[in-house]
Amino acid sequence: MTLNNLNLLAALISQQQETLLTQWRQQVKQLPSAQHLDTPTLNDHIPRLIDELIIAFQSGFNQTIPESFSKGSPPAHGIQRVHDGFDIEEVVAEYNIMRGCIHDLAITHGINLQGEPFHILNRLLDEAIGAAVQTYAAQQALAVQRRREDYLAFVAHDLRTPLNAISLVARVLEMKLTPQSLSADTAQMLKILHRNVQHLDELIGNVIKENANLVEENGINVERREFDLWPLVESLIYDLHPLAGTANTQVRNQVPDHLVVYADASLLRRVLQNLIANAITYTTDGEIVITARYEDRTGHVECWVSDNGAGIAKDRLEKVFDKSETDPQREDGTGLGLGLAIVKTFVEAHDGTVRVESEAGMGSTFYLTLPPKRKPPTAAN
Numbered sequence: 001m002t003l004n005n006l007n008l009l010a011a012l013i014s015q016q017q018e019t020l021l022t023q024w025r026q027q028v029k030q031l032p033s034a035q036h037l038d039t040p041t042l043n044d045h046i047p048r049l050i051d052e053l054i055i056a057f058q059s060g061f062n063q064t065i066p067e068s069f070s071k072g073s074p075p076a077h078g079i080q081r082v083h084d085g086f087d088i089e090e091v092v093a094e095y096n097i098m099r100g101c102i103h104d105l106a107i108t109h110g111i112n113l114q115g116e117p118f119h120i121l122n123r124l125l126d127e128a129i130g131a132a133v134q135t136y137a138a139q140q141a142l143a144v145q146r147r148r149e150d151y152l153a154f155v156a157h158d159l160r161t162p163l164n165a166i167s168l169v170a171r172v173l174e175m176k177l178t179p180q181s182l183s184a185d186t187a188q189m190l191k192i193l194h195r196n197v198q199h200l201d202e203l204i205g206n207v208i209k210e211n212a213n214l215v216e217e218n219g220i221n222v223e224r225r226e227f228d229l230w231p232l233v234e235s236l237i238y239d240l241h242p243l244a245g246t247a248n249t250q251v252r253n254q255v256p257d258h259l260v261v262y263a264d265a266s267l268l269r270r271v272l273q274n275l276i277a278n279a280i281t282y283t284t285d286g287e288i289v290i291t292a293r294y295e296d297r298t299g300h301v302e303c304w305v306s307d308n309g310a311g312i313a314k315d316r317l318e319k320v321f322d323k324s325e326t327d328p329q330r331e332d333g334t335g336l337g338l339g340l341a342i343v344k345t346f347v348e349a350h351d352g353t354v355r356v357e358s359e360a361g362m363g364s365t366f367y368l369t370l371p372p373k374r375k376p377p378t379a380a381n
Contacts, residue, residue: 009111014054024101025042025043029042034084049074056120079136088136162239170194229260244288254290264350277339282364303368306366353369354369
């Protein structure tokens with residue numbers, strides 16, 4: 001009797017597979033993370049899982065079925081659901097919804113699930129849940145680790161700008177103080193300051209080297225809001241004034257004072273800080289201009305940082321945003337590399353774009369474009 005029920009159930013699921021999938025999708029679409037997924041993405045591994053169920057019911061045993069999960073659909077499903085933004089409860093819920101749909105299908109057609117059919121169904125789905133959840137958790141842990149490493153590298157790089165400003169201010173103070181006015185205590189304090197700045201710079205350099213392998217698929221948390229761009233640029237120019245002063249470079253803010261952007265203010269500040277600081281590095285006795293405008297047709301905001309400095313050789317233009325790119329003209333082997341990789345990462349996290357126009361000896365202009373604020377999507381039926 002049990003064997004007959006197994007064969008009947010296998011045949012029923014095979015015949016009603018599309019109906020089963022439709023019922024499953026209707027219920028899964030109630031999960032918050034699944035509401036906006038299209039049918040192919042939502043189905044993902046489920047047709048293959050149904051085929052495995054049919055085989056298990058036809059064969060009457062399932063001892064070998066879990067072996068197919070080692071590299072099969074549930075692990076792949078766990079990775080897919082990380083990308084889809086599911087939480088772990090939703091991943092488990094998908095399988096339990098399928099369990100309920102099969103139970104309802106069997107009851108509707110008068111098939112008794114007690115005994116061996118019940119054990120096969122539960123064992124197969126529980127193995128699938130375990131494999132998917134294990135892969136999901138491992139993928140989440142890896143993503144967290146990568147985000148921490150990326151963030152540490154970004155912060156370390158960003159610390160170099162204020163650290164350089166502190167070092168320059170200390171040098172300016174030392175030059176302005178005459179030997180007569182420079183007491184022994186003051187001289188000692190300046191030496192301590194220089195020594196600690198150098199030590200911090202070495203520590204930051206070590207962090208950057210250890211975390212140089214930036215993850216291109218970033219997990220940047222972007223918290224957008226509307227704010228005026230002009231004051232943000234003005235505060236950056238003020239903070240970078242000591243750096244610009246040593247290069248005898250003028251930095252001008254030509255952003256319209258009425259222009260509002262929709263972005264993460266902290267991330268955008270770091271983007272512009274990197275672009276302006278790079279421009280200062282390569283522009284001696286020159287001028288840097290920061291400006292922005294609305295694109296009337298699309299509503300995007302385009303912002304650019306332009307300088308009349310050293311420029312970039314044509315053969316390096318396509319590589320300037322690569323994380324490992326360095327400047328062969330600089331003795332320390334550094335250059336645009338990580339700073340512009342950060343710029344690209346943060347702008348793309350906003351769904352924006354970044355590009356550069358430059359000519360050796362004629363200066364460079366870096367453009368970034370940010371999308372407008374959009375209305376939230378309407379939930380699909």
